[in-house]
Amino acid sequence: MKITVKLFAYLRAGRFKISSMDLPEDCTVQEVLEMLAISRKEMEIGIIMINGKRASFNSILKGNDTLAIFPPVAGG
Amino acid sequence: MKKKLLELLNDSKYSLSFSITDELSIAGKTGYTLNQVEDTALERGIVPLRYQRNMGAINIYEQRKLLHSRVGVIGCGGLGGFVIEELARLGIGEISAWDYDYFQEHNLNRQLMSEFRLIGHSKIEAVSRRVRRINPGIEFNGMYREFNEKEDKELLNKMQVIVDALDSVQARLELSRACRNYGIPMVHGAVNTWYGQVSTQFPGEDVIEQIYAGKEKYRLDERSVLVFTASLVASLQAAEVLKIILNRGNLLRQKIMLVDMLSMDMEIIDIPKND
Structure with missing residues (x-):
């Protein structure tokens, strides 16, 4: 199945802003993060959204979903 | 008289x-x-x-409404310096600011109020002097210490808007709670390297908790911030403050604006309230 992944802020560094990913069925958000080599530190994610709705590490993705991942930017 | x-x-x-x-x-x-x-x-x-x-x-x-308005700015670093500069030029009648820190040389890359000769001096002192020089009509209350909900009760009671120019997750969550307890809208801003974000939270709303709750210990190793990221996010915050006071235009409520100065894009994401 194909999904769209959108990354924000410093998660984009060395990765992408938006990309289509081909995934096995029933893939979780956690597995996508691992595929993208988003590190443990970066994984203290601010917000995860699937199709504009709040999701979590364990959420299961479906074909054509859009997954958006925001890190907790906190500097001032 | x-x-x-x-x-x-x-x-x-x-x-x-x-x-x-x-x-x-x-x-x-x-x-x-x-x-x-x-x-x-x-x-x-x-x-x-x-x-x-x-x-x-x-x-x-x-x-005249601005002249009668009272705004608090928590933190006088990268964001706070620019926010206060803009609020003073706009003509906000009373500005209160909190910061326990003093200038260090590594602030010079981005903090508007920092100067070589002020290294080692308190940020609050520099801000206070600057405000007087820009706009002597403004009443400025500078607190050379951390913001504290209990200690700052009196000021909180008269505050119309509070600007989050903090640099830690824990402090933001505490500020969000204080603003909720006192019924004050809070204009959130945060920056890192080329990236920034802005959001406005009214009492009863929960964007700050949605972003940061459970991440109190979070501290990114990368503490770099570029000056234009700080000044841009601070300007967006000042615009939100102005609109809250004047009750005009559109606000970033239950939304977050994400700015990427490297790709040159801005995006507004809806963050629906968590029921």
Whole structure:
């Protein structure tokens, strides 16, 4: 199945802003993060959204979903 | 006294040009503060020269509303310095600011108020001096310590808007709670390297918790911030403050604006309330 992944802020560094990913069925958000080599530190994610709705590490993705991942930017 | 003030303001030349020198002279003669002189002037349709170029974008009633407004800024670093500069130039009548820190050399890349000669000096002191120099009509309360909900009860009670210019997750969550307890809208901003975010949270809303709850210990190793990221996010925050006070335009409520200065894009994401 194909999904769209959108990354924000410093998660984009060395990765992408938006990309289509081909995934096995029933893939979780956690597995996508691992595929993208988003590190443990970066994984203290601010917000995860699937199709504009709040999701979590364990959420299961479906074909054509859009997954958006925001890190907790906190500097001032 | 008021009669004398009104008499002095009656001079028709002031409707064309009302300078800071005129204001100081009237304040000296009447014993009124600059803030009071300006208030009476604006009430009578006289615009102080330094607000003349605000007119058009906002009107004279709105300028007077700003003069009566009270805004708190928590943190005087990268974001706070620019936010306070802009609020002072806009003509916010009373600004209160908190910061326990002093300037260090690594602040010079981005913190508006930092200067070589001020290294080792408190940020609050520098901000206070700057505000006086930009806009002597403003009342500025500088707190050389951390913001604290219990200790700052009195100021919180009169605050109309609070600006989050903090640099830690824990402090933001505490501020969000304080704003909720006191019914104050909070304008959130945060920056890192090329990236920034802005959001406005009214009492009863929960964007700050949605972003940060459970991440109190979070601290990114990368502490880099570029000056334009800080000034841009601070400007967006100042615009939100202005609109909250004037009740105009659109606010970033239950939304977050994400800015990426490297790709040059801005995106607004809806963050629906968590029920």
